[in-house]
Amino acid sequence: MTAPPSVYPPAVADLMPAARDLAARLGALPSQNRIKTELRVGHRKAGVILDSLRADLAPPTADPAPPAADTTGDHAGPDPDAIPTVGITPTPPTLATDTPPPPSPLATVAAEPVPEITPAAADAGRRRRRPAPGRVWAYVGVALGGVVSIAANVAHTYLPKPPPGAPDGWTAPVDWSPSPLAIAISVFWPIALFVAVEILTRIAWGDGFWWFFARVVGVLPVALVAAVVSYRHLSGLLAHFGEDPMTVAIGPLAVDGLMVMASAALMVTSRKETTR
Template sequence: MNTKATGRGWAYFGAILGGGLSVTANIAHPYIAGDPAALEVIFSAAWPLLLFVGIEVLARVAFPTGFGYAFLRFAGVGLVALVAAIVSYRHLSGLFDHYGDDPMTVVIGPLAIDGLLAVCSAALILTGRKRALAEEAPAAKPAPPTTFEELFPHATAIHAEENPTYFPAAWSDPRQTHADAPVSPAPALPTPEPVPAVVDALPAPAPAVEECEAPEPEPQPEPVDPRMVTALPFDPLPEVGDPDRHPEIRRRAEALKAEDPKRSQQHIADLIGIARWTLRDALAKTAPQPASPPALTLVTT
């Protein structure tokens, strides 16, 4: 079994897979509104590429040590990755909403695609650091010799050839060396006198006093934002693709704004049950068109 495998191949595969899916989805986003220009398609595909290239630079380029270089490396690349991730997330979410996916998929679906790219790129950074540390680690030095035989192996071999019955003192058996020595009996120890017990003379411990715990305060209900409360009854919103969906969204938004002028677009979108960018698209598509000026008539005399 290979114990040195780091999984960098799978990390590269996941980064390329996530980047490819993200680029494809970002390219498909401009086609929602019709036939886009070529420059718009190129800029839509650039956001996941910016994220991928920035993380690769962070993982591969060896920056010098120092606070300034560390700030340039992490804060600079982090800002580029954050902006690219936000724009790519909005493109993917708008694409899912256009194809009629449920609200949960619209919110968390883009995280799986761009998240795979980010996680695999982070794995490349971690495995790259481990490999660099393993290459820089010094080789283990052998232990220094400590015995006479290790310090002077040639002298030990010559002495053993001249005296075949020689053995170092450390190898002799003390039981055989001192087997004939006389053994003197150990002196008898005096019997110790009994010590009187003093346990009864100690005072009895004081009874433990139980501490009364203070009752925990009851949790107070969180105040409800009045901007998130409405008395207007609404029927279910038309499905995606229904021509009455955008006019109905505009009618509900105007009614909620008239009920409480302090409501923002985010509050109105939450009360209707749609995403904020869906509300903005509906308002933009149903905005009243300016009246065309009357045509001029050329009068000749």
């Protein structure tokens, strides 16, 4: 008659032979879940069994001492209590070397000194980036004068001009319209003046006489031509709409004077930003 199975759970020592057989079949250490499934144990006991298997396969920390010489002539056999490790290849230990690891790039960057920014340097940088006072209004004046000048030049091209020898009271045909080339030329003069002003104020010219002479020779003809053409077109437009002779004579000077003053302000503020 066979004895009934024990109702108490088996101890870890009783389960170790089955655990070693499982490791031998797998050729490696089984996972904790595999031990729980195969041996039907709980999570905690499976962890203890896995730690015992790791301890069995841990490599020796030092070379064992050589056995003592046998003077009796009897040779000792293998230890019957030794645990066989059939099919399990122990992991070789990692050998420590004297070569230090290469430095990390982040550590190298962090080790570089960071230049200190003083309050005076920060304030100087803010002053350099801040535009000179009134420079925005100078651009507004140049833009406003240019827009009015372009509008007057374009509108003047739409005023029909009698051909040579036309009788008094001549009127243009109903389908008459100005030439596209005439409109393009009328727009060119104020734009040319604006580009010349930008070249004059944006470029860091020298302080010598020849630099001043080059600026005057380059900008003065463009400014004079644009001012004369704008004046004639605007005065002719005012006369066409029946303005009095005084308004026709001095009205265009407001537009040209605004552009001259705005251009001069851009030149002055540009020199201040350059010397700061």
